[in-house]
Amino acid sequence: MTTRTRELTAAGVAVVLVALAAACGGSKSSAPPATSTSAVGGGTRLTGTVGPGYTISLTMGGRRVSTLKAGTYTFVVTDRASIHGFTLEQEEGGDFEQDLTSVPSTGTETVNVKLTKGEWKYYCPPHESTMNGSFTVS
Numbered sequence: 826m827t828t829r830t831r832e833l834t835a836a837g838v839a840v841v842l843v844a845l846a847a848a849c850g851g852s853k854s855s856a857p858p859a860t861s862t863s864a865v866g867g868g869t870r871l872t873g874t875v876g877p878g879y880t881i882s883l884t885m886g887g888r889r890v891s892t893l894k895a896g897t898y899t900f901v902v903t904d905r906a907s908i909h910g911f912t913l914e915q916e917e918g919g920d921f922e923q924d925l926t927s928v929p930s931t932g933t934e935t936v937n938v939k940l941t942k943g944e945w946k947y948y949c950p951p952h953e954s955t956m957n958g959s960f961t962v963s
Contacts, residue, residue: 868897868937873925875949876906881956883947890960895942902926903933909949909956918943918962924950 871890875881883890902911904926915921919941926934928951940962949956 868899870899870901873900873902873911873947875902875904875909875911875926875956876931878906879952879956881909881911881947881949881958883958883960889958892961892963893940895940895962897937897939899935899937900925901933901935904931907931908951910951911947912950913938913947914945915941916944916946916959 869885871883871885873881873883885893900913902925904911907929909926910924910928910930911926912922912924914923921938921941923936923938925936926932942962944959944961946957946959948958
């Protein structure tokens with residue numbers, strides 16, 4: 826599957842999930858849900874890296890991300906190991922979870938995500954207890 830196909834597939838899945846959540850009337854908060862789209866246009870660039878060892882990071886301009894303002898960001902994630910993935914999840918303030926890369930794929934994926942206020946985390950699904958990070962969106 827090409828990078829562009831994965832981006833379009835991810836965007837389609839996100840649209841379906843948002844529609845299902847709206848149809849069910851469920852959300853943890855009254856805040857609008859975070860959404861993702863393929864990376865056409867976009868916002869501020871965030872750089873994610875997972876692997877090749879047991880490392881995961883999210884940076885902006887070379888500095889580790891700890892706080893961000895709500896808005897649309899372009900996540901450019903490089904997955905350097907087939908045993909790792911990079912998942913983004915909103916833990917508090919909303920209901921969002923998406924694999925930006927997945928096992929056993931490697932390479933670079935680019936996805937736009939609208940971040941809403943709350944606590945967010947990123948992690949490697951098979952190694953979540955040791956490969957994770959978090960940031961706050963205000």
